[in-house]
Amino acid sequence: MSKNLTSRSEDYSKWYNELVVKADLAENSAVRGCMVIKPYGYAIWEKMQAELDRMFKETGHQNAYFPLFVPKSLFEAEEKNAEGFAKECAVVTHYRLQNDPDKPGKLRVDPEAKLEEELVVRPTSEAIIWNTYKGWIQSYRDLPLLINQWANVVRWEMRTRLFLRTAEFLWQEGHTAHETRQEALTEAELMNNVYAEFAENFMAMPVIKGLKTESERFAGAEETFCIEAMMQDGKALQAGTSHFLGQNFAKAFDVKFANKEGKQDYVWATSWGVSTRLMGALIMTHSDDKGLVLPPNLAPNQVVIVPIYKSNEQLDEISQVANDIMKDLRAQGVTVKFDNRTTFRPGAKFAKHELQGVPLRIAIGPKDLENGTVELARRDTLTKQIVTMDTLTSTITSLMSEIQDALFQKALNFRDTHISEANTFEEFKHILETKSGFVSAHWDGTTETEDRIKELTKATIRLIPMNNIQEAGVCVLTGKPSKERVLFAKAY
Amino acid sequence: MSKNLTSRSEDYSKWYNELVVKADLAENSAVRGCMVIKPYGYAIWEKMQAELDRMFKETGHQNAYFPLFVPKSLFEAEEKNAEGFAKECAVVTHYRLQNDPDKPGKLRVDPEAKLEEELVVRPTSEAIIWNTYKGWIQSYRDLPLLINQWANVVRWEMRTRLFLRTAEFLWQEGHTAHETRQEALTEAELMNNVYAEFAENFMAMPVIKGLKTESERFAGAEETFCIEAMMQDGKALQAGTSHFLGQNFAKAFDVKFANKEGKQDYVWATSWGVSTRLMGALIMTHSDDKGLVLPPNLAPNQVVIVPIYKSNEQLDEISQVANDIMKDLRAQGVTVKFDNRTTFRPGAKFAKHELQGVPLRIAIGPKDLENGTVELARRDTLTKQIVTMDTLTSTITSLMSEIQDALFQKALNFRDTHISEANTFEEFKHILETKSGFVSAHWDGTTETEDRIKELTKATIRLIPMNNIQEAGVCVLTGKPSKERVLFAKAY
Numbered sequence: 001m002s003k004n005l006t007s008r009s010e011d012y013s014k015w016y017n018e019l020v021v022k023a024d025l026a027e028n029s030a031v032r033g034c035m036v037i038k039p040y041g042y043a044i045w046e047k048m049q050a051e052l053d054r055m056f057k058e059t060g061h062q063n064a065y066f067p068l069f070v071p072k073s074l075f076e077a078e079e080k081n082a083e084g085f086a087k088e089c090a091v092v093t094h095y096r097l098q099n100d101p102d103k104p105g106k107l108r109v110d111p112e113a114k115l116e117e118e119l120v121v122r123p124t125s126e127a128i129i130w131n132t133y134k135g136w137i138q139s140y141r142d143l144p145l146l147i148n149q150w151a152n153v154v155r156w157e158m159r160t161r162l163f164l165r166t167a168e169f170l171w172q173e174g175h176t177a178h179e180t181r182q183e184a185l186t187e188a189e190l191m192n193n194v195y196a197e198f199a200e201n202f203m204a205m206p207v208i209k210g211l212k213t214e215s216e217r218f219a220g221a222e223e224t225f226c227i228e229a230m231m232q233d234g235k236a237l238q239a240g241t242s243h244f245l246g247q248n249f250a251k252a253f254d255v256k257f258a259n260k261e262g263k264q265d266y267v268w269a270t271s272w273g274v275s276t277r278l279m280g281a282l283i284m285t286h287s288d289d290k291g292l293v294l295p296p297n298l299a300p301n302q303v304v305i306v307p308i309y310k311s312n313e314q315l316d317e318i319s320q321v322a323n324d325i326m327k328d329l330r331a332q333g334v335t336v337k338f339d340n341r342t343t344f345r346p347g348a349k350f351a352k353h354e355l356q357g358v359p360l361r362i363a364i365g366p367k368d369l370e371n372g373t374v375e376l377a378r379r380d381t382l383t384k385q386i387v388t389m390d391t392l393t394s395t396i397t398s399l400m401s402e403i404q405d406a407l408f409q410k411a412l413n414f415r416d417t418h419i420s421e422a423n424t425f426e427e428f429k430h431i432l433e434t435k436s437g438f439v440s441a442h443w444d445g446t447t448e449t450e451d452r453i454k455e456l457t458k459a460t461i462r463l464i465p466m467n468n469i470q471e472a473g474v475c476v477l478t479g480k481p482s483k484e485r486v487l488f489a490k491a492y
Numbered sequence: 493m494s495k496n497l498t499s500r501s502e503d504y505s506k507w508y509n510e511l512v513v514k515a516d517l518a519e520n521s522a523v524r525g526c527m528v529i530k531p532y533g534y535a536i537w538e539k540m541q542a543e544l545d546r547m548f549k550e551t552g553h554q555n556a557y558f559p560l561f562v563p564k565s566l567f568e569a570e571e572k573n574a575e576g577f578a579k580e581c582a583v584v585t586h587y588r589l590q591n592d593p594d595k596p597g598k599l600r601v602d603p604e605a606k607l608e609e610e611l612v613v614r615p616t617s618e619a620i621i622w623n624t625y626k627g628w629i630q631s632y633r634d635l636p637l638l639i640n641q642w643a644n645v646v647r648w649e650m651r652t653r654l655f656l657r658t659a660e661f662l663w664q665e666g667h668t669a670h671e672t673r674q675e676a677l678t679e680a681e682l683m684n685n686v687y688a689e690f691a692e693n694f695m696a697m698p699v700i701k702g703l704k705t706e707s708e709r710f711a712g713a714e715e716t717f718c719i720e721a722m723m724q725d726g727k728a729l730q731a732g733t734s735h736f737l738g739q740n741f742a743k744a745f746d747v748k749f750a751n752k753e754g755k756q757d758y759v760w761a762t763s764w765g766v767s768t769r770l771m772g773a774l775i776m777t778h779s780d781d782k783g784l785v786l787p788p789n790l791a792p793n794q795v796v797i798v799p800i801y802k803s804n805e806q807l808d809e810i811s812q813v814a815n816d817i818m819k820d821l822r823a824q825g826v827t828v829k830f831d832n833r834t835t836f837r838p839g840a841k842f843a844k845h846e847l848q849g850v851p852l853r854i855a856i857g858p859k860d861l862e863n864g865t866v867e868l869a870r871r872d873t874l875t876k877q878i879v880t881m882d883t884l885t886s887t888i889t890s891l892m893s894e895i896q897d898a899l900f901q902k903a904l905n906f907r908d909t910h911i912s913e914a915n916t917f918e919e920f921k922h923i924l925e926t927k928s929g930f931v932s933a934h935w936d937g938t939t940e941t942e943d944r945i946k947e948l949t950k951a952t953i954r955l956i957p958m959n960n961i962q963e964a965g966v967c968v969l970t971g972k973p974s975k976e977r978v979l980f981a982k983a984y
Contacts, residue, residue, distance in 0.1 A: 027624075027627075036557070038553065065534055066521070068660050097578040106565060121584065132519075168559055168560050393521070
């Protein structure tokens with residue numbers, strides 16, 4: 001099975017596409033650009049959802065649900081936002097099909113059932129939500145309003161890739177309303193920090209926190225916080241964004257509140273989101289040429305037990321031991337599966353679990369029964385050890401955190417050795433062509449220069465890191481003065 | 493607050509609509525027929541989801557996610573299903589907006605961006621899923637395939653009501669594939685039983701299990717199992733359905749498998765779903781003229797603590813006691829909220845929590861501090877008692893199950909006293925006009941008679957109960973022979 005996987009060095013992009021499909025994570029559907037998330041992939045997404053949801057609630061947010069459709073007149077109310085998304089909107093124009101008189105058994109759109117006003121399938125929900133908030137907010141007593149939504153959104157992208165860029169994707173979108181500018185800014189940064197914490201502690205994926213430049217900001221935002229991760233090919237992946245929206249949406253939808261002094265003022269807003277794109281980030285951060293590698297925190301099965309047997313009698317004996325092991329592991333909160341399918345041989349099972357990134361594999365054969373041992377194989381390092389039954393549970397529970405940490409450290413080392421400083425444009429290009437990774441360089445602060453560098457190198461400014469060192473220098477392209485370095489990279 | 497609620501006897505329908513909005517469960521949106529589910533309503537839905545999801549997984553199902561859109565050519569493949577839903581389909585015809593040259597600042601659909609094939613926003617997902625299953629199923633080793641999806645669906649209903657009938661709603665849809673007819677039938681019935689268990693044990697809502705008649709079956713199904721509940725106005729509400737689809741979709745999408753003998757055969761299918769409609773059922777089963785009444789199993793907050801104080805000092809003292817109570821209750825798995833908002837008076841808080849159906853309310857005032865007591869008010873019976881601090885936790889934990897049971901019993905008594913036998917059509921009409929509820933009557937088994945009765949009385953056959961008593965009789969309308977009674981009612 002895994003022998004069919006293209007290696008990363010041969011063709012990184014092909015490796016990714018094959019891995020997603022072969023590990024049963026997702027596949028393309030009959031609908032252009034839309035994916036099917038398969039059960040194994042969805043189980044990982046559910047673990048992400050559960051932890052993020054817990055973190056959102058812990059920080060005072062509640063879930064709600066807003067309509068899939070946005071009437072065109074609402075969609076266009078906040079001009080920059082509308083302009084930013086107009087080119088990729090799926091639009092509902094009719095509400096009925098009818099039998100096609102020319103083609104028996106076929107249907108066609110009923111021309112009589114044309115909507116008076118077209119409905120945009122939400123590419124993001126600021127418009128419909130702020131139109132709703134208008135009815136919910138009258139006074140400072142109604143603030144802050146801290147709401148999150150788990151939903152599907154549609155952006156009609158021309159070039160799509162499973163998880164990384166799909167026409168429909170799943171995400172959460174937080175939309176909050178505040179009394180003051182400062183409170184909204186604090187919220188936007190807080191949620192970016194929540195994302196960073198989740199990425200690092202849960203996905204074992206190191207990220208850099210920072211701000212987007214003006215040209216990379218969310219359409220309609222005054223400031224966009226983000227977390228950026230580095231993939232194994234040195235490219236950057238924007239893993240989450242959190243926007244300070246100022247009063248833009250409040251003004252577009254006329255959402256005012258009476259403040260403590262009784263005066264009317266526009267509400268301050270944030271929005272923030274992460275999506276199934278995180279699945280792509282997870283895959284590309286840890287996986288290897290044999291398939292998926294999963295951090296224990298996100299593995300649907302942290303341990304799998306494979307019996308090696310010749311007779312049914314042997315299988316019965318092994319099953320008894322396996323049941324004991326499962327009982328002990330589950331009592332410790334470890335998820336474990338006994339792969340006792342009789343339709344597959346152990347070799348095929350080993351290959352499948354390796355491809356699917358199960359962190360630990362236990363193999364039990366007749367000899368193990370005699371010796372009171374099992375063979376324990378670790379997916380991330382591909383190492384094996386013989387473990388006695390009496391120390392198995394404690395070995396596994398400590399390996400769970402050891403593997404989680406090891407994956408993070410490995411990714412962190414990779415990233416930190418792939419951030420290079422460039423002081424001339426020659427150096428800048430040389431790094432991108434040879435070493436790849438992020439380039440830390442001075443920039444004169446203009447969109448013009450940013451665009452020109454992108455044209456010349458395909459690298460964009462990924463972010464201006466938080467708490468960035470202030471250091472006088474000159475722009476790597478124009479030589480104009482600069483007071484801090486920013487991070488450039490080619491990006492997903 | 494609650495004094496503004498219309499009473500049930502005055503206008504049941506108005507009572508419902510007002511209650512949904514006033515209790516902060518949901519509201520109408522700017523999109524025709526689509527609702528906003530507000531945080532409090534969504535928190536109840538999340539509790540339903542969590543329990544259903546647990547039950548689905550316990551019975552061997554996995555979650556996955558399939559596209560929102562169904563290409564028209566796939567949608568029309570299973571003819572009966574297509575015919576059943578064609579008239580209520582939202583259709584995406586374009587994938588881009590552009591600036592309207594005639595109206596500055598406005599957008600219009602870009603006529604150049606017309607889709608070659610229209611996309612139907614899923615009203616249900618059999619078509620897109622069975623088109624996908626074709627690639628997943630080759631042999632009996634791939635079966636059974638037991639998959640569920642949590643998703644939004646759109647059915648362009650002309651007359652909508654919050655939760656009960658909305659253009660967009662949230663639901664789960666299970667789609668399973670099996671080797672044999674019997675296995676699929678067993679699965680369909682099993683899932684109907686899961687729904688019944690959930691309705692009764694979790695929602696405290698008694699249901700009757702049965703089969704739909706041909707004319708009430710799901711479009712494309714060979715048999716539809718259902719659970720029907722009785723609302724307080726005597727009308728029936730279909731709370732869940734589970735369909736045996738035969739080989740209809742397998743044939744429409746050419747999904748065959750090699751059986752154990754190596755022969756090719758079409759796969760057998762089921763699908764089953766419950767939706768946010770359950771929220772409507774929950775509300776109408778238990779609530780009263782003062783507002784929502786929630787069974788403890790589904791209450792976002794099972795207990796609320798309201799402090800009665802005049803000085804900040806008193807509030808501090810009460811807060812200490814409240815914190816101790818919360819600690820003890822949470823240790824017992826009881827969800828509890830301390831409503832220490834200083835912007836509202838106790839009376840307003842009492843009214844709000846009553847309206848929102850919090851099962852138990854604790855009030856603590858200065859006198860309670862002196863006496864080591866609290867006042868405990870029960871939402872369902874509207875009774876109050878003074879409880880000493882040392883027995884409070886145990887009193888509350890036993891009240892949790894007592895209330896849950898009491899709500900179920902009350903609803904069961906109501907239902908059982910509102911099922912009447914009719915042996916003549918005069919009786920039949922008389923019952924519907926005077927007593928309301930379900931009518932148990934003989935029917936000659938024809939769609940014609942069923943339609944005629946509906947025309948004359950607005951009552952439809954809700955179901956043929958499972959394990960129905962076989963009893964010879966004559967059809968209430970036509971006098972033709974019948975071997976069992978079926979249940980008629982007016983329905984939501």
